[in-house]
Amino acid sequence: MKTKLNAIDRLVIPRLLPEKTGIMDGIIKKEIIEIVGIKSEEFGEYDFKEEEGGRLTWDPKKVAVEKEFELSNAQIKLLQQAVDIRNKGEDIIMMELDTCLKIQKLELKESKGDG
Numbered sequence: 001m002k003t004k005l006n007a008i009d010r011l012v013i014p015r016l017l018p019e020k021t022g023i024m025d026g027i028i029k030k031e032i033i034e035i036v037g038i039k040s041e042e043f044g045e046y047d048f049k050e051e052e053g054g055r056l057t058w059d060p061k062k063v064a065v066e067k068e069f070e071l072s073n074a075q076i077k078l079l080q081q082a083v084d085i086r087n088k089g090e091d092i093i094m095m096e097l098d099t100c101l102k103i104q105k106l107e108l109k110e111s112k113g114d115g
Contacts, residue, residue, distance in 0.1 A: 001109050002070055005102075007046050007063035010036050011056075012099040016082045028078045036069050073108045080104065 005013075013036050017029045038046075047059035071079075083100045086092050092100055 001073075001076060001106060002068050003102075003106060004066035004068050005036055005099075006066045007038060007042075007058065008095070009099045009102060010038050012096045013037075013079065013103075016079070016086060016096065016100070016103075018082060018085070025078060028074050032071070032075050032079065035071065035075070071106070076103075076106045076108055080106065 014033050017032065018025075021029055046062045049057050051057055080103055083092075083103045086096075086100070
């Protein structure tokens with residue numbers, strides 16, 4: 001499924017995924033990060049700067065621009081499970097809220113040949 005994500009979504013998604021995982025989910029997690037993770041060559045595009053103490057800053061207008069990404073059903077399911085776990089534990093911080101809501105709304109692709 002194609003989904004539009006802004007730079008904040010792309011920073012939040014890796015944080016949402018569980019640190020500990022099984023092998024299969026670990027592979028899916030790695031794929032998600034490879035697809036949506038921000039690449040070093042994009043730092044200038046968003047005016048990312050690391051402040052003293054390691055705090056990251058950016059241009060708010062530039063990070064709001066969305067890009068389109070293709071995610072598989074397995075990747076969407078893992079993201080939605082991660083959001084559900086964080087939600088049940090009331091462990092979602094405000095910076096993550098919009099991304100979590102966006103993930104909850106993702107719909108799975110209809111699979112062909114599944115009887």
